[in-house]
Amino acid sequence: MARHSLLVGFGGFLPDRVVTNVELASQLDTSDEWIRARTGIACRHVAGPHDTATSMGAEAASRALSYAGLSASDIDVILVATATPDQAFPATAVRIQAEIGMISGFGYDISSACSGFVFALATADSLIRSHQANRVLVIGSEVYSRILDWSDRGTCVLFGDGAGAVILEASESDDHRGILSTHLHSDGRLRDLLYVDGAVGQPEKSGKLRMSGRDVFRHAVEKLSSSVDEVLSSCGLTRDHIDWLVPHQANIRIIEAVAKKLALPADRVVITVDRHANTSAASIPLALDEAVRDGRIRQGELVLMEALGGGLTWGTALARL
Numbered sequence: 624m625a626r627h628s629l630l631v632g633f634g635g636f637l638p639d640r641v642v643t644n645v646e647l648a649s650q651l652d653t654s655d656e657w658i659r660a661r662t663g664i665a666c667r668h669v670a671g672p673h674d675t676a677t678s679m680g681a682e683a684a685s686r687a688l689s690y691a692g693l694s695a696s697d698i699d700v701i702l703v704a705t706a707t708p709d710q711a712f713p714a715t716a717v718r719i720q721a722e723i724g725m726i727s728g729f730g731y732d733i734s735s736a737c738s739g740f741v742f743a744l745a746t747a748d749s750l751i752r753s754h755q756a757n758r759v760l761v762i763g764s765e766v767y768s769r770i771l772d773w774s775d776r777g778t779c780v781l782f783g784d785g786a787g788a789v790i791l792e793a794s795e796s797d798d799h800r801g802i803l804s805t806h807l808h809s810d811g812r813l814r815d816l817l818y819v820d821g822a823v824g825q826p827e828k829s830g831k832l833r834m835s836g837r838d839v840f841r842h843a844v845e846k847l848s849s850s851v852d853e854v855l856s857s858c859g860l861t862r863d864h865i866d867w868l869v870p871h872q873a874n875i876r877i878i879e880a881v882a883k884k885l886a887l888p889a890d891r892v893v894i895t896v897d898r899h900a901n902t903s904a905a906s907i908p909l910a911l912d913e914a915v916r917d918g919r920i921r922q923g924e925l926v927l928m929e930a931l932g933g934g935l936t937w938g939t940a941l942a943r944l
């Protein structure tokens with residue numbers, strides 16, 4: 624079989640502090656009922672003063688390394704998907720590289736907002752297929768609590784903090800496992816639907832997340848549904864082949880719409896949005912880590928990952944574990 628990428632390691636990290644909807648409703652004109660009904664979210668983890676994209680990403684990476692029985696020196700490349708880096712530069716990836724004691728290879732960040740993990744996974748797979756790397760650590764790490772406008776009830780209830788990591792490893796075996804296909808999209812004309820208002824290049828602005836929730840919702844259902852068709856037909860597969868949907872965890876209603884399109888029963892969809900809220904680029908690797916470690920997803924099963932985020936960006940990845 625041609626050179627391809629196996630998923631061999633999984634890790635996750637969530638900050639200690641859990642903020643419930645009830646706690647938010649004590650500070651904001653919202654309610655537990657409203658948030659649960661519209662989003663499926665019950666609580667979220669929020670970073671403490673010392674948690675950063677680097678510290679959380681490094682912890683998730685260390686857990687993925689130990690899952691795989693590897694050490695930092697076995698890794699050639701670190702890719703970090705984040706919209707909330709510690710610094711504009713150096714990249715969070717090189718900070719994590721130093722943190723985990725990896726002194727060779729290279730690392731860089733990928734900025735595709737909530738689609739970041741799928742974009743990073745696709746990039747990692749390409750680096751492996753083109754013989755530029757044998758093992759790639761792919762991390763999503765986000766502290767959205769620091770870019771939320773905590774007075775905007777339309778956005779601040781939706782997000783949480785955390786990090787997830789996977790390790791891809793080159794293989795030439797004939798097992799039909801690993802990343803089968805990835806598909807990436809962006810449409811910059813839709814950049815104003817979900818964005819951060821300012822940042823390093825525009826310091827006079829707020830630096831807070833802004834969103835037209837209803838429009839993002841509509842695009843998410845539309846674009847993710849057609850992306851699912853795209854990835855399946857590219858592999859000559861049908862929805863009956865899918866064992867698991869591991870979606871970006873933005874909103875239970877978006878997830879259910881995609882699951883319905885795939886005719887997948889609820890127990891074949893990995894859900895963390897109820898407990899994690901939307902952790903942006905961290906949500907898929909966190910969900911994967913949970914479902915692999917608790918034994919739900921088993922070796923040989925076919926997993927569909929999909930995400931949409933600011934950009935708009937969206938993408939899918941199909942992998943046999």
Ligand code: COA
Pocket residue numbers: 652653654657658661662737776777778780834835836837838839840873874901931932933
């Ligand atoms: N608590 C209570 N009421 C709220 C609220 C909250 N947290 N947030 C908004 N509202 C109110 C609005 O002010 C509005 O009130 P009005 O009718 O008096 O003006 C009403 O609820 C309806 O607002 P609307 O924005 O139309 O609600 P909605 O049904 O679209 O749900 C979202 C809002 C954000 C939950 C939904 O649009 C959504 O999930 N969008 C996708 C967001 C997303 O996933 N983004 C990340 C993508 S990576």
